[in-house]
Amino acid sequence: xxxxxxxxxxxxxxxxxxxxxxxxxxxxxxxxxxxxxxxxxxxxxxxxxxxxxxxxxxxxxxxxxxxxxxxxxxxxxxxxxxxxxxxxxxxxxxxxxxxxxxxxxxxxxxxxxxxxxxxxxxxxxxxxxxxxxxxxxxxxxxxxxxxxxxxxxxxxxxxxxxxxxxxxxxxxxxxxxxxxxxx
Numbered sequence: 001x002x003x004x005x006x007x008x009x010x011x012x013x014x015x016x017x018x019x020x021x022x023x024x025x026x027x028x029x030x031x032x033x034x035x036x037x038x039x040x041x042x043x044x045x046x047x048x049x050x051x052x053x054x055x056x057x058x059x060x061x062x063x064x065x066x067x068x069x070x071x072x073x074x075x076x077x078x079x080x081x082x083x084x085x086x087x088x089x090x091x092x093x094x095x096x097x098x099x100x101x102x103x104x105x106x107x108x109x110x111x112x113x114x115x116x117x118x119x120x121x122x123x124x125x126x127x128x129x130x131x132x133x134x135x136x137x138x139x140x141x142x143x144x145x146x147x148x149x150x151x152x153x154x155x156x157x158x159x160x161x162x163x164x165x166x167x168x169x170x171x172x173x174x175x176x177x178x179x180x181x182x183x
Contacts, residue, residue, distance in 0.1 A: 006140055007031045007107055009147030014102060016153035023091050023099040025077060026070035030103030033066050034059070050118045054111055057123070059104035067093075067100035113139050 011027040037053040052058050071091045078089040112120045112130040119126050134142075 006143040007034075007103075007110065009143035009145070009150070010106055010110070011103065011147075011150075012154070013146040013150030016150040016157070019154075019157070021095055021098070022102070023070070023074055023095050025074040026067065026091065026096050026099035027103040029070040029073060030063065030066040030100045031107060033062055034104060034107045048117055050111060050115050052122070054108055054115075054118050054120070055122045056105065056108055056120055059108045060101075063097070063100040063104040066104065067096040070100060071096035110139060110143070 008024075008028060008031065011024055011031070014027070015022050015024045034053060037047075037051055038049050041047040041049050041051070053062065071093065074091045074096075078091075081089065108118070108120050109130070112118050112128055113134050114131075114136040116128075116131060118128055118131070120128060120130065
């Protein structure tokens, strides 16, 4: 898919379902890293557009790098947020790794459906058995629908939780850093 925006749709849906167990920032960072190699090819006109970075083998390595670097980048970004939430917002290692692996593996899976130059199982196989299973336009449409659905679910759950918690003192021990406010 053309860079990160379409890949973010499924990420937004996953975030709405997993909430504090998933970092949309680490997921997004992983998407950027995945598409760096195609960007370099487009700028230099050298290499294969969807080369080795768009294989499952490279996706594992990219996920490891994205998890470690993304955890720290996300935590710096969260510290720049509104003062009352600085202490509560964290990205645990398990969330960073899960988010990065979901990001890199889903990136290869989605792009494998629509790009002829992807060899997702290289170097073991040059085949792309996913190519054409779903029309390209449907992949884009489903990604956008996933993002919209995820946003609706996320904000609906947030709204319902805020209504449920009205009148509850947020500084009581059971409410402090309950884990739901993770990035």
